[in-house]
Amino acid sequence: MSEPKRVHPISMFIDFISDAVSMIKNFIIPFFVLIFVNSNSSIRFYAFIILGVLLLWKAVSTVLAWRRFTYRMEDDEFRVESGVITKKKKYISLERIQTVNTSEGIFQRIFGLVRVQIETAGGTDGPEVSLTAITKAEAEQLKQSIFNRKKSLQQEEMNDENLDIPDPLTAQQPVEKEISVSYRMGIPELLLAATTSSGIGVIISGCLAIYTQIDEILPLDGFLKRFSFLSHASxxxxxxxxxxAVLIAWILSVGVTALQYANFNAKRKGKDIxxxxxxxxxxxxxxPLARIQAVKIKENILREPFGFATVMLVSAGGSITEKETSSVLFPLIRKKKINELLTQFTDQYQLAPESELKKVPKRSLKxxxxxYGFVxxxxxxxxxxxxxxxxxLALxxxxxxxxxxxxxYKQSGYVIKDQLIQLTTRGIGKTTGIxxxxxxxxxxxxxxxxQKKGRVASIHTFVKSSALLDSFGVHHLEEEDAARVCDWYSYETNQST
Structure with missing residues (x-):
């Protein structure tokens, strides 16, 4: 793939729509005031002219950006050239590439295309490269070319390191069998996951945020007067x-969750999930399995009584713009089935039974x-x-x-098994980190x-999560137990052992 390539021409339309929506979203309030609330026709006219000029410039710049954007693989690098006014060249070493992810929006699906996002180690603000629209065959060829060449480079590096130290046992070691396992969420599980999701809080908070923004700009007095009779309601x-209102918010959250997790399928192929x-x-x-930093198990108050949970993978790399749903391994699964599937998908991680947890002492109850009750x-x-x-009523x-x-108090605790530590705590929902x-x-x-007077302590640990850190901890643990975990983690203690 040494010849420079361009993305599909439909990407111009997709990028224009995306940029236009983003621009209108950023300026929707002032334009709404100028066009619909303002009564001066001259100001309205100039507002429409400004909006038209901005959209025209965005359309022209999108076409020029498409013409100047090319990509290719050459000399063990993924090379991208772009820029309308200033020409930019980006060369990414194949060894730095962590994942190649694909997605299909509405327009990509109409034309049989996909969006490809290439992420590298240390990416923060988003994917290192995003190809808006290329054919599925090109995406698959690109993915295979990158990882096959990356694997060859790693193999060459290992051969160079072992060249001077021949190992007679290497030839006798059996070839590791490639593991292939899959999990698919059916329609009953999808409906149950959607109806028991905690997205209703997001919907309600979003509606309140929109209301506070509109209330500061638009005159809602007349609208509120029409419902003034409610001030005397029972x-x-x-x-x-x-x-x-809660029912409508719940229905919206069900719809959003169903759209997110429809056709959900997780499979392990070799060393990748x-x-x-x-x-x-x-x-x-x-x-990649090597990027998994921890396993997080969440049980909200609707799913916990029925023995259901959500299993998530905390992985390194990626970007801070990634949403939490991108790391969900099992959106809805019975707790008794977690170990069976988790062992097949991750090799090293297992969920210990709650009876094995070292709980917080009784004196921590108060x-x-x-x-929880003070505020x-x-x-x-x-x-x-x-x-x-x-x-x-506030009581x-x-x-x-x-x-x-x-x-x-009843559920918080920890357990250590060899090189694994499991920490369980809860706010409103229950969270377990492995x-x-x-x-x-x-x-x-x-x-x-x-806490010192009560001989208790709080413990926390952090793992890499995208460009940030994710934390797990237990509060008001027995002082001796907190020290025991410290000894288990301590490098000096493990070295002496």
């Missing part, structure tokens, strides 16, 4: 309206109840004193907070003044 009417998902826009990402109690008291009798969250505090010792970036044991 409590039952308010309860019904709140129920309807390939995850495919999406209905309208299909995504495919490849995670600390969990205080940490709801304080807010409830203030509102009750300031706004009686309606302020008393309703208090028993729920104490209940979750008790659950956190980490290899060699993947831990650091280990921290902290003690406040009151």
């Amino acid at each position: 409590v039952e009417i308010y309860a019904i309206l709140i129920f309807i 390939i995850i495919t998902r999406g209905l309208i826009e299909r995504h495919q990402m490849t995670i 600390r969990y109840l205080i940490s 709801p109690l304080l807010v409830g008291i203030i509102l009750s004193v300031r706004f009686p009798p309606w302020g008393y 309703i969250p208090l028993p729920f907070a104490l209940f979750f505090g008790y659950l956190a 980490v290899l010792r060699k993947r831990m970036q650091n280990y921290t044991m902290t003690q406040s003044y009151f």
Whole structure:
């Protein structure tokens, strides 16, 4: 692939639409005010002229950018040339390339094309290279060419290192059998995952954010006056309206989750895990086993009583713009089946039964109840004193907070098995992290003044996650247990052992 290539011409249209939507989204509020709220016709006219000029310039620059963008593989490098005004050349060593992921948006699927994103070690703001639209055959050829050549380079490097030190046992070692296993989420699991997802909170917070932005700019007084009769409505009417609003948000979250995880398929091929998902826009990402830093298991309050959980892979590399769903290995799975599949997909990671966890001591119960109940109690008291009798309703969250505090006390703990440590904690939902010792970036044991008096401590560990760090920890653990984990992690202790 030494000849420079261009992406498919439809990429001009896709990039133009994407850039135009991004531009309009950034300036939608001032343009909305100038065009629809403002009553001066001259200002409206000039606003339309400015918008048209911006869109015309974006269209011209998109065509020029497509003409100047080329890519090729040459001299063990992936080379990209681009730039409209300033010509840019980017040469990426094949050894630095971590993954080659593909996705199919609506326009790519119409023309039988895919988007290819190339990620390297240390990428932060996004993929190192993004090819908006190329044929599936070209994408597969590109992926195979990169990884075959990368494998050859690694093999040559290993041969050079072992050239002077022949190993007579190497020829006697059996060839490692390539593992191939797959997991597909069916329609019943998809519907259950969608209906029990926690996306309703995101929907509600998003609606509130939009409302606060619009309320600052648009005159909503007239709109609110039409519903002024609700100020005299009964409590039952308010309860019904709140129920309807929550129901609509739940339906939207179900739809969003179903679109994200439709056609979900995870398979292991040799040393790679390939995850495919999406209905309208299909995504495919490849995670090498060597990049896996930890396994995270999440159980929200809707799934936990029925024995279901979500299993995620914390992997190094990638970018901070990647969403959490990109690392989901099993969107919905029964806990009793996790070990069976996790062993087949990852080799080294296993979930220990909860009965083997070293739990926090009984004297930590009051600390969990205080940490969970203090803020709801304080807010409830203030509102009750300031706004009686309606302020008393602010005390309703208090028993729920104490209940979750008790659950956190009962379920928090750790267990060490050889080179694995498993840490379990919870906020509203339960989170379990399984980490290899060699993947831990650091280990921290902290003690406040009151914890020291109670002979307890909090422990935390961090692992690489995209361009950031992901953390796992347990609060108010027995002081001796925290020190025991420190000894297990300590390099000096392991060396002497």
